[in-house]
Amino acid sequence: MRWELVVFLIGLVLIPLGCLLPLNKLPPLPNDKLLHFLAFGGMALMAGRLVHSAAHAVLALLAVFVASWAIEVLQNRVPGRKFCWRDLAANAAGILCAAAVLALLKELN
Secondary structure (H helix, E strand, O other): OOHHHHHHHHHHHHHHHHHOOOHHHOOOOOOHHHHHHHHHHHHHHHHHHHOOOHHHHHHHHHHHHHHHHHHHHHHHHOOOOOOOHHHHHHHHHHHHHHHHHHHHHHHHO
């Protein structure tokens, strides 16, 4: 199994779990926006590396963004959590950086 798939599947479980835990169940987080950027950027990078065409990469990145939006919406149902536009912006920034890295990697190959 490719390592990208393993990392993607682990993220597919851990990221929603962490984002949807009640606030009182989470440890103090050092920088919430940086964690959003890294988590969804990493997911987007792994998703983009798993596909074999530019069109599929765009769809994969879009799917990661839609999932990040859905998680933010679902947070409204979790005690102590709520939808946050800044979190969604950090998710989008991570995904856009992953798109840039994927484009650079494609140029290098």
